[in-house]
Amino acid sequence: MKQNSKIWQKFDIFSLRLRLILGIALVSALGLGGLASWTSWKMQQILINSHKYNIAKIADRLPRDVLLYNEMMPIETSLQKAINNLTSKDTFLWVKGADHKIIAKSNNWHLLSDETASQLMSLTEMLVKPELGKVSQRYFILCSGTLPGNGKVLGKLFVVQDVTSEQIMFMAMVRSLAIASILVIIVICVVIAFYIQHSLQPLRQLNQMTAVISLSDLGQAQLYLKNAPTEVKELANTFNMMLSRLAQSWEQERQFVSNVSHELRTPLTIVNGYLQSVLRRQNNLNPHQLEALETASLETERTIRLLQDLLDLARADSGYLHLRKELCLLNDLVAEVVSMAEKYSGRVIKIESINREIEAIIDYNRLKQVLINLIDNAVKYSAADTPVIIKLNLQSEEVIIQVCDHGFGIPLQHQSRIFERFYRVDEARTSTTGGSGLGLSIVKTFVESMGGKVSVRSRLGEGSIFTISLPAAPLPIKV
Template sequence: MSDTKNAYSNNITTKIRSSLVIKLNVRMLGRLFSGFLAINVLIILMGFFVVLWKAEEGAKNIITAIELAPNNLQSTYYDFKNYQILIKEGPLKGIKLPRNIQKRLPLEITDAKRSIRVSRINKEMKLLEKIDLVKYTIELSINDTSYQIIYGLGRDLRLFLHLFLIVLIYELLIIVGDIGKGSRIIRKTLKPLSDLTETAKNLNAEVLSMGTNADGTHIKDLAGVISSIDANKLDKRISVDSSQNELKDLAYAINDMLNRINDSYQSQVRFVSDASHELRTPISVIQGYVNLLDRWGKKDERTMQESIDAIKSETENMKELVEQLLFLARGDNETIQLHKEGFDACEVVGEIIRETQMIDPNHKFEIDLNRPAYINADKQLIKQAIRILVDNSIKYTPPGKKIILRVAIEEDSVRIIVQDSGIGIEPEYLPRIFDRFYRSDESRARKTGGSGLGLSIAKWIIERHGAYFEILSRVDVGTRITIVMPASKMPSSEMSIE
């Protein structure tokens, strides 16, 4: 009888692990895979467009040379930078593009016909040898003479194939890494559930030994509810019946644990969704300006420069976002090592001010440094956290206004203060300013830029040093953020100098 019950309990544990771990992991990987798929399709389309545009540009130069000196073609075959030019007899073959598309291509001859052809393939050929046989052909008439311009796509396709293969390998490594990391994180999160199931089994044995509820109905009902919970039912809870006095504490504990699991899972889902949204926005902007260039930018220098500047800006924003996401991911996985050393916090603040004044002459910076203010910390990470606060002050402070940086010393702490004269923060928004991707005002965020990750990174850095923030803000007056760091003794190297 006891063996049957043990087998039943083990079966429940197996169901819990398979339903939660697998489904949660598959759902997260599905989102990641769909994002990679969309990016790969965009890369393929843009690569194909660039290769054909390059072929059209070269064909345009060849046509210009033929029109200027048609008698220079001494034979029916001529090589010109990976191009073949044939004097053709018979009707033109290929696809004639619509007039509105033809006008936007470098080669503007409206009766030209285009085709992509592959020479005769031998079954014994390797893949790269087959790719070398792909040709892009343009057939057209000039001064009653038919020409066939053939461009070998093999070299461009091989280069694109190698680059695309590198991208696929990198994406595969990310997916494989996330499979292992996701499974470990989910299993670690769900370990209390397995422990509670084991506790329920032991409790069932104790209840049966006391003769209470000899049929074990309540335990079986509890186990049945637990086994029915999966990724789509994380909001399901166990009802606490007043008659189940011996199981009340267990049911409460399970419900509390399910609340934590659900909050953690929903947080991960929101994080992936927000990250996808933040990446989709610059990609859409880049695609829009590429279309603008395709339509009007080739002959309009102002439109071309505007598009280039916008694409460069969005690319830089996307690079910064990816770097911030990688930092937070490494922080969540506890793979960032702190290299602590003793130093004067005033030196770091002074460096930041000198660097900021060179790139931002539009604000007034006031400094109040009480030297020496020694702390024991990772110098680069602390500098990164302070710079995040300074950058935020610059974004939300009108030009000409004052930004104050102060370092104060108390008995056991060093206070690094960044105070601006900006727009301030509403009181109800203050508790959430360190949340990832959180913005109190989306309209202001669009004007100032940023992804909403800077303060999350600063919080991670400060908390890992055993420090904390103090924030005081008034709307239309300004914001003061104070980093309170544990004070350190004077470095031994400086003591020896004295």
């Protein structure tokens, strides 16, 4: 299946290379085919016209010779003598009277087969103008005319010339010319294919260079092709200007998000502090006021977390995300996170781990935030009576942490995008869950900043498994 896919890609009917090859092949076929056809037609005309001229000359001369000989001998003898004088190996003459009986003929009919001679002599009508005809698998130039004598018409003159050998040679030459034309077209297509492939190489290089440009490379990315055609160089320059504009736009957007997040977080923190202070003196509040202030406090805290997430992402984009990496015991970290999550959610959260200590060089607080986010998602999007399982294992030189639930699951078409910022799966993430769409983006950013990877495997109705892979701490060298 993969091999068929590669072949299909190689012969993509919409590719520029294939279109150019087919276009040149078509033009070559039409050009060479037209030239070969015109050459064949012209050669045939030259060959046939020379024979036509000889036949017409014989048909015109015979009556004069008959009249000349008739002055010295009887008409029948004069007619036969004139025919014999004009007869050659390939030229055949005969005269038919008014009753369509042959009254004179050339003496070389034995050179033809009986069938061919019979079919020729049975002809009663021929054009006055010499024309090419086929009789009994042989080719002849045919011509006829009236034969006058002594003031009356002696009969009808028929003159033919056998051009079979010339016609067969001509047809063989035409076949050779057609084969040569096809071979030339094939050679032209092969040469042009290699030439086009070489000519399109700069475009492929341009495609490869642009394919590897990431968001972090926008400011430094420059496309340069040394030996490319002028048009491709202009395209590369246009790409460079576009990348520069994109980098400027992205930097402005990142700076805006960072500034807004930083500026709004401080006043909201102050507001939340005042709200908490008022809530601590709740004895002076009626139930409606208490409910309103609690709602305001919760929304303020949610907004502060959102702004903190945006600020962390902006710092990560600009390369200023501060990590305090140190050697940590992951068994203790996972146990601490699970204990906090159980108290906060009231759910059963199980730990499945190998019976040994697992260490990694990580940022303790960042990985803690990552696990809290994943457990929070598992709790939100699974039924209350189902457990959430945290698995901690060591595989080769990697630490594997998995957060498993038996919840709603994530549709396959959304799984490749759930780590994008503000992306929400409508089927599972409703406004009642309170998600901002940044949690998984934060998870991916923090895990990758620590040199790890995060992935998801999910089925609808069966739940989801989020897997974090981190480099394991190197084993101590034994002395």
